[in-house]
Amino acid sequence: MSDPDKYDYVLRGGDLGAERLSLLGSVKWPTTKALLDRVGLRPGARCLDVGCGIGTVSLRMAEAVLPLGRVTGIDIDEQCLGMARSAAQQLGLDVEFRAGCASNLQDSALYDLVFGRFLLTHLSAAEKALTGMIRAARPGGTVVVEDIQFTGHFSHPACPAFDRYVSLYQEVVLRRGGDPNIGPRLLGMFLDAGLSDVEVEVIQPTYRHGTGKQMAAVTMEHIREAVVGAGLASHEEFNEVLAEINLFASDPRTVLSLPRIFQVWGKRPH
Numbered sequence: 001m002s003d004p005d006k007y008d009y010v011l012r013g014g015d016l017g018a019e020r021l022s023l024l025g026s027v028k029w030p031t032t033k034a035l036l037d038r039v040g041l042r043p044g045a046r047c048l049d050v051g052c053g054i055g056t057v058s059l060r061m062a063e064a065v066l067p068l069g070r071v072t073g074i075d076i077d078e079q080c081l082g083m084a085r086s087a088a089q090q091l092g093l094d095v096e097f098r099a100g101c102a103s104n105l106q107d108s109a110l111y112d113l114v115f116g117r118f119l120l121t122h123l124s125a126a127e128k129a130l131t132g133m134i135r136a137a138r139p140g141g142t143v144v145v146e147d148i149q150f151t152g153h154f155s156h157p158a159c160p161a162f163d164r165y166v167s168l169y170q171e172v173v174l175r176r177g178g179d180p181n182i183g184p185r186l187l188g189m190f191l192d193a194g195l196s197d198v199e200v201e202v203i204q205p206t207y208r209h210g211t212g213k214q215m216a217a218v219t220m221e222h223i224r225e226a227v228v229g230a231g232l233a234s235h236e237e238f239n240e241v242l243a244e245i246n247l248f249a250s251d252p253r254t255v256l257s258l259p260r261i262f263q264v265w266g267k268r269p270h
Contacts (some may be wrong), residue, residue, distance in 0.1 A: 010122065010172050010226040018054050018083055020222045024118075025056030027212045027258070031203050032057060032117065032146065035263050036064075039142050044068040045112040048136055050102050050129070051075055051119035055084025055095065061115075062093040072111075074100035105132030112138060117146040120186075124177030127189060134193055137268040143195060144265040149183035152204065152260025153216075161244030162256070165220045168233060168241075172226045183262035195266030206257040213256050217245045 041047070045065045049058040052073030062071040073095060075081055081097045088095040100106075102116070103125040114133045120126040133143050150170050155162040173180040183202075190198045207213040220242055227233050233241070248254055 010176050010223055018080060020218050021053045021056065021080070023211055023218055024215065027205070027215060029060065031205060033060065035144065035146065039113065039144050039265050041065065041113060046070045046110060047113045047115065048107065048111045049073045050105070050114065050116040050133055052084060052097065053077070054080045055087055055097060057115065057117060058084065058095055059087060059091060059093055062095045066094065072096045072098065074098055076101055102129040105136055107136035109138045111136055112141050113144065114141065115144045118148060120145060121147050121180060121182045122173065122178045126179065126182060130189055130193055134195065134268055139268055139270040141268050142265055143268065145186055146261055146263050147182050147186060148180065148259040148261055150180040150259045154257050155248070156255040159248045161241045162216060162248065164241050165216060165245060168227050169219070169223060171232055172223055172230055175230055183260060186262050186264040190264055190266045194269060196269050198264065198266035201263040203261050203263065204257050206255060208255050209252055212258065213249045215258060216256055217242060217249060220245065
């Protein structure tokens with residue numbers, strides 16, 4: 001494919017991918033909201049959400065900054081953008097959603113806040129994408145990234161099927177040129193890019209029940225084509241692992257976490 005972002009992405013897109021994005025949006029919003037509040041999301045701000053998907057975060061931003069502010073969401077997936085536009089219309093929110101490649105952002109010095117969540121991990125040109133995000137921020141504007149360290153997952157008690165999922169996910173992302181453990185690198189990337197006032201926070205949502213506990217199984221199902229297509233597992237093995245994860249998650253005495261999540265932010269120098 002000619003679009004490097006599409007080539008790198010291992011998860012399902014379009015209507016099929018919307019299920020996972022919706023679930024992830026509801027699971028992750030409390031900690032993302034706390035981050036955005038901490039970095040100063042405020043009424044009247046101009047915001048850019050890079051890799052916005054179905055617009056989950058973009059729409060929440062709009063609720064915080066409108067009517068005087070402005071939110072733009074950029075993604076490569078036209079189907080997801082269509083769903084984001086429909087959601088904005090239903091909510092009566094004036095949000096711009098447009099097609100764009102994270103590795104080739106053209107915006108310059110426009111935004112008070114530039115945000116990207118679980119995006120850089122999939123890109124072979126992560127540093128280039130971050131440079132574009134910084135360029136899109138106005139001088140003094142804030143760049144905010146949330147991304148993962150996939151090895152930071154854990155289950156209790158130990159679950160071999162969960163460990164297999166963690167291994168498969170990392171391998172398929174690496175084969176596409178991404179970095180499934182980019183989280184610890186983000187601080188250095190921000191400093192090397194010249195951002196000031198750089199801060200880092202590490203969080204790890206963990207669940208014994210509820211939708212958060214479903215994320216491992218849902219995410220695994222959404223990498224099925226990439227894993228089987230790469231010859232990393234057969235459909236039969238894949239189904240067995242997925243069934244074991246679902247069974248494990250259904251037990252109220254077990255615990256499953258999301259990946260370790262690095263929240264990093266800094267300011268574009270004046």
